[in-house]
Amino acid sequence: MSGWNPSLYLKYAGPRLRPAIDLIERIGAAFGAAPAPGAIFDLGCGTGNTTRLLAERWPAADLVGVDGSADMLARARESDIGARWMKAELADWAPPTPPDLLYSNAALHWLDGHEVLFPHLMGCLSEGGVLAVQMPRNHAEPSHTLMADAARAGPWWQRLKRVRGLPPVAPPETYYDILAPVARRLEIWESVYLHVLEGDDPVVEWTRATGFRPLLEALDGAERDGLLEDYRARIAKAYPKRADGKTLFPFRRLFIVAVR
């Protein structure tokens, strides 16, 4: 879990949090007339930005942020968020007692085996509890396909070809098939956000904090610089600056709200 850079990740904290907020909005509807969640885990809480949103929405809840990165958790611990923090690998994780809400924004796509992981998480919930997940699904767009193109385009390919990049998130129908047998109610939807970004090379700045990270981390020195420059040039063509100097970055995301 090394390599997460809290400052770089937080550079676009505003647009990255939009889907986190939209997901929380739908959770209220999933609970319906049921009491507010008493115990909440924020899975892959990172620096705690999403945990803060959960604390603001349900101030009386017992809130725990879980993450595998010591650096991200260190930043979360510096905050004044009323939560406990737990370092754990999510692939092996289970809560000590059944919570009412398992929330995860932009984290579970880093894990494999969703056909096992998602039913496992549903089974961890209290009766009537909610699993709420948002995952990026932009792998077919230039921001992500150009990573692979740049990786193959230079001598660095020899060192990159065995690197495990970010696995693509499956289509919504796959998650329906995984979760329908274990969910009393299930809502799945996608949104494409049109992020309006400022500054130079904002799409590269965005992806090098997340999906491009494993490739960059596998290289050093001139090869690392070469890969970054190759990707930067491709991205500049795919996402040109608009007349007002801003860059538009359409980004597809998958949302799941499942009630046990």
Ligand SMILES: C[S@@+](CC[C@H](N)C(=O)[O-])C[C@H]1O[C@@H](n2cnc3c(N)ncnc32)[C@H](O)[C@@H]1O
């Ligand atoms: C893109 S950040 C999202 C952080 C936060 N949820 C947010 O929306 O701001 C993804 C987080 O998931 C964590 N993560 C990814 N894979 C993980 C794993 N297998 N076990 C534990 N944490 C993991 C990373 O350490 C990182 O902090």
